Amino acid sequence: MIEGRHMLLILAALLMASPASATSSTAAIDRTPVIEGSGADVASQIRIELTRPGSEALRFDARLSEDGGIINRPISWRIRAFGGETLLARDADVAELPAEPGDYIVEASYGAVKVERKLTLLEGQRLGVTLVFNVGGLRILPKLKQIGLPAARPFTSIYKVxxxxxxxxxxxxxxxxxxxxxxxxxYRIESRFQPGNATAMTEVTVKPGLMSAVEIDMSAGIARLDVAGADDHDVIWFITDAKGEALPGISGPSAEVVLKPGNYNLRTQIDGSETTSAFTIEPGKISAIIQAN
Structure with a gap:
């Protein structure tokens, strides 16, 4: 027998949740641990290093794509004995620990991608697994045509298509x-600003290992509301559009509201007293609405 450690490198294809699929992909290789997957469709690269019994270990890292480099940003790892206690939970680029032969569950999260793998560590092995997340970056910038980024807070939801x-x-x-x-x-991207009623939607394709940038230009305007000298007063703004649909009340002596183009009714409540007025919103324009105290 040749002395020293022997490294076997297995570049596994996409691992499906079915144990039969995992077994068939490595059937010609002796002493290969069984790996079963659930969660996202994430491929794995497996490394087996032969070692002395009693010095077995597990090591995990990840790539953005099959031909990408190892991720050096924190990944959320959780490793536990199958049906038992958590052995490691950390946020790091790599997770490794000495381990006895047996069955283990590894859970990994990176951004919106989550994956779970069940694996078997055999006696006399150090097992390394590199997950291939197939992750890309997406940068979203919602703004208003001819205005840019308003003071109102954006709220963006991303849905799988x-x-x-x-x-x-x-x-x-x-x-x-x-x-x-x-x-x-x-993915479908839906953006809106709060407070306001303007919304926009678009679709984008995310590619592994690449960054995609999306700028969403909404056709909307801004109502800049203000009550002069009312810093110490209780002010609530109530806005209703031409169809009678009302926005939630907006508290404070001043506010910037992003609205669809159209006509609106405004009810201003100052310390319990109310005044009413009307205004029009045009796309790409700011309407200043000042109420007397």
């Missing part, structure tokens, strides 16, 4: 320009 989980909400962001990490595929 196709597949068995089509229509599923996968991420939400309230930060303009935030970079989201999503599994490769097609």
């Amino acid at each position: 196709s597949g068995i989980d089509g229509g599923t909400l996968v991420a939400v962001t309230e930060e303009p320009g935030e970079i989201l990490r999503l599994g490769a595929g097609s």
